[in-house]
Amino acid sequence: MSLRILIIMLAVFISEVKAQKSSYTMQGDVGLLVGEQVLPVPGVQVFNGLKIDKWSSEAGITVGADIYRQLTILPVYASIRWLPLPEKNLIPYLSFSAGYGIAWLNRGSVEKDYRGGTVYNPSVGVRIKTKTKARLNFSAGFKHQRAAFTDRRFDELGREMSVVTDEYRFSRMSLSFGVGF
Amino acid sequence: MKVFGILLSFVFFLGLSSCKDEVITTRTYHKLTPFYLSVSDLRKQAISMDKPHELSAPGKIYVYGNYLFINEVTKGIHVIDNTDPASPRFLNFINIPGNIDLAINSNILYADSYVDLLAFDISNPININLAKRVENVFDNQYIDKARGLIQGYKDTVVTEVMSHEITDNLKGDFITFNDVSGAAAFASQSYGTGGSMARFTLMNNSLYTVTTNSLKLFNVSTPKDPLFVNTINLGGGIETIFPYQNKLFIGSTTGMHIYNATDPSKPVKLATYQHLTSCDPVIVQGKYAYVTLRSGNFCRLGTNVLDVIDIEDPTKPVLVSSFPMLNPHGLTISENNLFICEGKNGLKAFNSSDPKTIGQKQLSFLQNISASDVIAGPKSLIVTGPNGIYQYDYSNASNLKQLSHLDLIAR
Numbered sequence: 001m002s003l004r005i006l007i008i009m010l011a012v013f014i015s016e017v018k019a020q021k022s023s024y025t026m027q028g029d030v031g032l033l034v035g036e037q038v039l040p041v042p043g044v045q046v047f048n049g050l051k052i053d054k055w056s057s058e059a060g061i062t063v064g065a066d067i068y069r070q071l072t073i074l075p076v077y078a079s080i081r082w083l084p085l086p087e088k089n090l091i092p093y094l095s096f097s098a099g100y101g102i103a104w105l106n107r108g109s110v111e112k113d114y115r116g117g118t119v120y121n122p123s124v125g126v127r128i129k130t131k132t133k134a135r136l137n138f139s140a141g142f143k144h145q146r147a148a149f150t151d152r153r154f155d156e157l158g159r160e161m162s163v164v165t166d167e168y169r170f171s172r173m174s175l176s177f178g179v180g181f
Numbered sequence: 182m183k184v185f186g187i188l189l190s191f192v193f194f195l196g197l198s199s200c201k202d203e204v205i206t207t208r209t210y211h212k213l214t215p216f217y218l219s220v221s222d223l224r225k226q227a228i229s230m231d232k233p234h235e236l237s238a239p240g241k242i243y244v245y246g247n248y249l250f251i252n253e254v255t256k257g258i259h260v261i262d263n264t265d266p267a268s269p270r271f272l273n274f275i276n277i278p279g280n281i282d283l284a285i286n287s288n289i290l291y292a293d294s295y296v297d298l299l300a301f302d303i304s305n306p307i308n309i310n311l312a313k314r315v316e317n318v319f320d321n322q323y324i325d326k327a328r329g330l331i332q333g334y335k336d337t338v339v340t341e342v343m344s345h346e347i348t349d350n351l352k353g354d355f356i357t358f359n360d361v362s363g364a365a366a367f368a369s370q371s372y373g374t375g376g377s378m379a380r381f382t383l384m385n386n387s388l389y390t391v392t393t394n395s396l397k398l399f400n401v402s403t404p405k406d407p408l409f410v411n412t413i414n415l416g417g418g419i420e421t422i423f424p425y426q427n428k429l430f431i432g433s434t435t436g437m438h439i440y441n442a443t444d445p446s447k448p449v450k451l452a453t454y455q456h457l458t459s460c461d462p463v464i465v466q467g468k469y470a471y472v473t474l475r476s477g478n479f480c481r482l483g484t485n486v487l488d489v490i491d492i493e494d495p496t497k498p499v500l501v502s503s504f505p506m507l508n509p510h511g512l513t514i515s516e517n518n519l520f521i522c523e524g525k526n527g528l529k530a531f532n533s534s535d536p537k538t539i540g541q542k543q544l545s546f547l548q549n550i551s552a553s554d555v556i557a558g559p560k561s562l563i564v565t566g567p568n569g570i571y572q573y574d575y576s577n578a579s580n581l582k583q584l585s586h587l588d589l590i591a592r
Contacts, residue, residue: 158525162210
């Protein structure tokens with residue numbers, strides 16, 4: 001768990017540094033993934049992108065971490081945002097991200113194998129300008145993420161006796177708060 | 182802003198209506214499916230010679246002269262020309278339904294076929310003939326003796342797919358389940374050599390076979406004409422039998438029984454060395470017996486050790502030393518070398534010159550094979566396992582050299 005948190009913090013830090021020095025835009029978010037009959041789980045993500053003033057949009061890459069009970073997924077996806085009223089202090093926006101969730105942070109073995117899967121995350125949000133360069137973001141959306149876990153059982157002579165594969169399809173409401181520059 | 186308010190509401194609605202986690206679980210496993218067979222129908226089937234088959238599910242193995250006889254579980258016996266252990270050659274296959282065990286005496290191969298004992302003349306390995314069938318000697322296999330029915334099992338691969346919603350009641354834990362369910366020469370006769378897992382053995386013109394709870398005794402003084410003598414009740418959990426100097430060492434899940442077979446037709450129990458409930462083949466050399474105990478699915482409590490037992494006085498076996506092992510299966514001893522199969526962990530060789538410290542004198546450890554039983558043959562060390570039959574040059578036990586590998590076809 002501590003390794004997971006360390007890697008997540010590192011990713012956030014690197015992204016922050018990169019965003020400060022150029023015309024790139026970035027946004028770091030923390031949030032919850034909420035579902036029916038399950039406890040909310042935490043998620044973080046960092047968007048690094050480019051402003052496209054002509055279309056009042058931002059496009060870039062989002063990386064993150066979603067810590068489900070069953071496994072931790074690192075989603076890496078392409079993101080696009082549309083901010084139709086950039087001049088306002090309260091800027092509504094639409095966002096859509098789609099990509100692949102990586103399962104590298106889970107400890108695999110000969111017997112246990114984790115695989116990631118597709119992920120997409122449409123959301124709406126508001127951006128609040130502040131007196132500094134920073135801006136605050138609140139968003140709500142829907143996140144669908146796939147992953148799989150395979151458990152192989154062997155007898156005492158190493159013969160494979162059973163294979164159990166669980167294909168997870170997580171469908172959660174995503175609620176997040178973040179800071180961008 | 183109004184549009185965004187509507188969109189925000191839509192997202193919440195979408196979220197509330199479809200935010201359910203789902204898991205689709207696919208289980209693939211081997212299952213032994215029971216089926217019923219009529220013994221009379223089985224006997225009508227000709228016991229035939231067939232062209233060589235590939236190894237699929239090898240069981241017991243027997244060395245006789247330049248030949249290997251390898252049981253294909255419940256199917257029959259592979260006959261292999263092992264004149265050159267570096268290049269063994271499949272000669273033919275004997276179709277024997279229900280065959281599990283075998284032993285060879287003076288060119289006569291004894292093999293079980295469900296409830297019957299068969300005797301084959303193998304003096305010409307190219308043209309093996311059935312010499313005799315002794316009927317109904319393994320009658321413990323009948324499920325309905327009056328109707329002549331036995332139960333067989335077919336290994337079936339089953340795949341099940343199911344899906345369900347994940348809730349925190351289920352805790353999202355991974356679904357697990359237990360595995361389903363479900364192989365010397367004495368007197369004037371010439372015997373072959375079986376492994377430590379053998380349930381058939383030959384000594385003093387007699388064929389001794391063990392079932393799970395009894396010893397079945399045959400007079401084979403006329404090899405072609407085995408005669409059933411009697412059944413001796415042994416209690417439950419019987420696994421293996423090993424002959425040594427007019428004694429029978431019988432491995433069971435609870436201990437090692439020692440029988441005096443000086444009178445071949447009337448073995449007399451001398452003692453039982455008891456141990457934890459465990460799977461335990463046994464071999465004997467000089468005044469020591471070597472027993473491996475292992476844990477596993479079918480071995481219940483189980484522990485993983487090599488026990489060395491002083492049997493100088495066979496009426497009072499005494500544990501001399503015990504050494505931890507990984508998951509010991511079959512074993513064999515040749516001169517001053519003890520070889521122990523460690524299941525999927527490999528094969529170990531020990532210097533056995535001092536049995537009391539044998540576990541501390543490991544000579545080599547082959548970790549790239551999975552080994553279930555081993556025979557120190559005249560030409561090679563023969564190791565059986567789920568990945569086939571390996572043969573090694575064991576002239577130097579510290580440096581075993583692989584001579585050949587008979588691979589398996591996929592299950």
